Amino acid sequence: MDSFLKKTEILLDEEISEKKFIDKVSFFLNRECYIYAIIPEYEEDLLKKISTDFIAVKSISISHISPWNVGQLGYIKDEKKQYIYEFYLRSTTMDYVVFSEVDVSEHLQTINKKNIDIYKIFEMSRIPHITIGADGQWINIIEYN
Incomplete structure (x- = not known):
């Protein structure tokens, strides 16, 4: 089944500028972009900054960080x-960030404390998406043929 999966890692400059990062992502996401994330409450300033545009579906325990x-x-x-x-800048403190052109918001209700992995929504439905690699050193482009 994964034979149709195409995963590309794009290395990023250590101090990549906002414009260069947006250009790299825009190469794969030509249209509007949906950002899906689990934003920890300690990221208060991010939550305030995006409060008018962020649609919170539900609060969820992220006990793998602390109970x-x-x-x-x-x-x-x-x-x-x-x-x-x-979101790229915060990716080192947030485990789940996904960029996609596809609206999967109705599937977010399936996420719970026992099933916190939002990547599975995209993988199971074979929806192209972008994730951020460890320490923000690269982006993962996941496409399906």
């Missing part, structure tokens, strides 16, 4: 790609 941590599961329809760099 009392809670995150906001939700998404942004980022038509101008104005938030993707901010």
Whole structure:
């Protein structure tokens, strides 16, 4: 089944600028971009910055970080790609960030404490998406043929 999966890693410069990052992502996501994420509550300044555009679906325990941590599961329809760099910068403190041209917001309700992996929504439905690699050193482009 994975024979139709195409995963490409794009290495990023250590100090990549916002414009260069957006250009790299825009090469694969030509249209509007949906950003799906679980934003930990300790990322208060990010939550405030995006509060008018972030649609919180539900609070979810992210106990793998610590037993009392809670995150906001939700998404942004980022038509101008104005938030993707901010999420890239925070990717080292947020485990789940996905960029896609496809609206999967109705599937976010399936995420819970026992099934926190939002990547599975994209993988099981074979939806092209972009994730950020460890320490923000690369982006993963996942495509299906």
